[in-house]
Amino acid sequence: MADITQFMPNATIHLHRHDLPPGLDLGAVIAVDTETMGLDPRRDRLCLIQLSAGDGQAHLVQLIPPSLGGHGYDCPNLKALLADPARVKLMHFARFDVAMLFHALGIRATPVKCTKIAAKLVRTFTDRHGLRDLCKEILGVDISKQQQTSDWGAPELSAEQLAYAASDVLHLHALWARLEALLIRENRLALAQACFDFLPARCELDLLGYDEPDIYAHRG
Template sequence: MTSSRPPSEGAITLHRNDLPDDVTFSGSVAVDTETMGLKPYRDRLCLVQLSAGDGTAHLVQLVPPSLGGTGYDCPNLKRILADPSVTKIMHFARFDVAILQHALGITISPVVCTKIAARLVRTFTDRHGLAALCRELLGVEMSKHQQTSDWGAPDLKPEQLAYAASDVLYLHALWEKMDALLQREGRRELAQACYDFLPARAQLDLLGYEDPDIFSHRS
């Protein structure tokens, strides 16, 4: 992956139903999702955000047929997310991988996760959220005011689009910092094993094995 700096200002492009043919990614792409709730098998996937780390965010609004859209018929988006040559950079990838695999019927791989990385190397703190990491490592302040807004609305507000874009615009720069810390602490290999397991972990969650966790000693 190429070196990246936090973008000072992001350009936002909203696409309805799918990415256009001329939007492509190579090497790596930052990915995030917005949904109607936090249960992948119940709640609708509404928006997928992508960025190449170049200060531009592409937001794909997935509109159900009942609202005049094509639902999850988005071949260009699926192709990028399933491309084994493109690393997907996420924060809390366990959820995003689960909702994307469930909704789009694809396997999301390879993946790296800045939240997993933070928990492996920043053991001196319990602040592993994206906003906290961007503030402390990148000097970027992020607003979370739109986090619980209605992402299923046919027309998204400018404030929602700005919030959604911010979740991917800084991920390349944040991953660069986290990867360096993993290398410094000798935990890059362990982190990679966690990342490789994410598609299977997401599938276990979808099957209902989030609770009880099959890795728990609790009977």
Template sequence: MPNATLHLHRDDLPEGLSLGPVVAVDTETMGLNPHRDRLCLVQLSAGDGVAHLVQIRPPELGGPPRREGLADCPRLRAMLADPGTVKLFHFARFDVAILRQALGVEVAPVRCTKVAAKLVRTFTDRHGLKELCRELLGVEISKGQQTSDWGAPELSPEQLAYAASDVLHLHALWERLEALLRREGRLALAEECFRFLPARGALDLLGYGDPDIFAH
């Protein structure tokens, strides 16, 4: 999205910001273990070409004091927990877990474009965000900053642009995937999967990713 607008916020969303009934959300962390690796950035977009990036700073880097180990960002937490706001993710399973661990919030209701793609695009194993944006939207996004240091006190313009790209296209992507789910008669099944995702994240935090409690 060449004309995208990026807003970087420190520690919380600004007061009075509304992003509408469906908000695209993504996270950047120091790693993929939510018990060990801290949450560094939360990206949000209303699907209007504008991305709001919230840098979650620990007290040692200038952030507010933590309460029971949780980041103090009440406006961000309220938006994520709002039952009237749908949160749209790609691979929600990880994001809802890290947000629960770092912010103490159950993120719901949610939709996940990765789950949707796996339910309806069974002719391929390419379900990554980059591949879906290319194949369904004709949009090329770069993953060059994916493994950069998200815990740095100052994030580079390249990091911010990369982080924004992960939410700027989710509304359009969901529109395409929702149409495919309807066409194939799997939208109701997808909605049941989405309702389970907050519990799936909680199970992961308890260590039930492996072994899988649903396995024989």
């Protein structure tokens, strides 16, 4: 595997296979993202989970199916950390990640905060709420999305894939701090929290097939 530092010289990336090491403490607020074989949690395999404490380090857990010599979703340390109600899980587009973690690992990754929802509540002057757009416009950080559609189910991930995956969590703490300040300024923090609290139920509705038709929609 190529040297990851050539793609992210200011970050430390730890790749773990099957599970997190025991005793790893990532603090009270953990940035979380997932990489999968597709965008349907009911159909597509969960391949990689990225975590960061916001300290410039990313911990990537590759989940390898038994057919490829792995342990599948037998990852007790990871599950315990993500399901811990004392730790906030910070995500971008948490609707997908929470649903994926619930379907694949059988855990509710709560409480959760979502930077995409936060951005949509306070950045109503634009429709650009993707992570790359937000990092560039709010933090002045340009992250690459070149590996977004690559094969995350490969037994060996490339350095480019690992760097891309890490970039999705390394900036979430800083991004949330800026968005939280905007939510407070615009008096929408309580509304954002209500949206975050509803996310697990929204995800369960999605998994049951109520994303289309949406039970909240007027039509139908």
